[in-house]
Ligand SMILES: Nc1ncnc2c1ncn2[C@@H]1O[C@H](COP(=O)(O)OP(=O)(O)O)[C@@H](O)[C@H]1O
């Protein structure tokens with residue numbers, strides 16, 4: 001019974017937990033929001049289908065999909081992936097698409113290896129934290145909820161006694177509709193704050209927990225699909241049955257969220273504090289190995305009780321060549337442990353001189369770590385591929401690119417990088433707006449490219465300038 005209590009405490013601390021899980025991944029991966037997966041054809045198993053938003057990189061996508069199959073069959077333990085290829089060839093994109101292939105609600109946590117040097121905490125501690133951010137715990141509980149599509153929200157105001165000019169909300173009337181019924185509820189003013197926060201509006205499907213009043217937006221009712229094609233919008237069907245029903249409410253928290261909640265009990269999160277009291281006594285003030293062990297033990301108990309499920313996510317470590325010996329040996333150790341996310345390393349280095357003169361230093365990583373890695377290489381995109389990638393990106397960013405703009409971008413990409421030309425879309429749009437146009441033309445892109453230079457142009461300019469200076473001295 002006690003452990004049931006714990007779960008409800010975690011679940012009802014909705015606001016605190018939801019933010020961390022829902023908000024962070026979206027922010028981090030927004031540059032890859034056009035990707036829906038590796039785009040593998042379900043019949044041929046070949047990476048020909050571009051509906052996933054992925055263009056080109058056939059062999060990398062195929063290899064990544066094979067790795068995903070191995071992971072799903074639990075035959076990838078103790079191993080990790082290394083994505084090797086020049087900058088802007090889609091290494092992060094492949095890792096992100098792999099996460100999408102592995103299933104819904106799989107956390108994607110991306111870090112750069114150089115982060116371990118820039119923080120005040122120990123290098124391995126920084127890695128550990130990121131490992132725990134990459135493992136999600138799914139908590140399931142049956143709850144009484146009101147669920148339906150919002151057909152009306154009316155905040156009811158009252159005069160504020162403390163402030164003679166202001167008005168405040170006394171309560172909110174909200175009408176929820178299902179395929180079968182319709183109900184109007186009177187909600188406490190505090191729930192109105194939540195409604196504003198999650199930006200729920202008429203046409204959205206939500207559920208409100210009957211006991212706690214926590215409200216969760218499930219998505220936009222699919223009757224509205226196609227009306228606003230926002231890429232981030234998720235459409236859900238109009239719920240069946242009664243408005244008041246029993247529902248398996250699912251919450252996701254990462255192991256790191258639990259560590260944090262237990263280490264720093266503060267703020268209004270009273271529910272989390274209760275959780276803390278039950279797991280670790282006396283109060284800890286920082287995350288220690290012992291605290292993590294306690295958190296793990298409690299999680300394991302939830303799993304045995306059938307209330308929780310551990311969902312390993314993907315930990316993406318960019319600039320892997322920056323990892324030193326200590327970090328590499330830490331990686332070895334964690335890869336062997338039972339709670340380990342899928343580790344995907346990435347580097348744009350071919351060979352790096354190592355401290356150990358006998359080590360050839362391929363990809364800047366020590367040989368024994370390389371032995372564990374499945375290496376997938378990404379190749380430079382052709383102008384045609386760049387053309388198509390930019391086309392997809394422009395749709396997602398809501399920018400209208402004319403055929404001439406796309407052609408200009410593809411031709412510029414030959415002497416620069418994909419990342420550089422993707423960066424020209426928005427400046428191009430601004431220049432078009434200045435000229436009073438809503439469509440971006442080739443000339444806008446050309447002009448944008450003269451305003452900003454990229455690495456290759458920098459190098460070219462340096463070479464020309466140095467040559468000019470040398471010529472001047474000679475004269
Ligand atoms: N083959 C591709 N298809 C679609 N989008 C791609 C492809 N390659 C790269 N991108 C997009 O281009 C941008 C840069 O790619 P990124 O994955 O960050 O490169 P890298 O990690 O290799 O430096 C991202 O927005 C990414 O989603």
Ligand SMILES: [Mg+2]
Nearest residue numbers: 091092093318
């Ligand atoms: Mg990257």
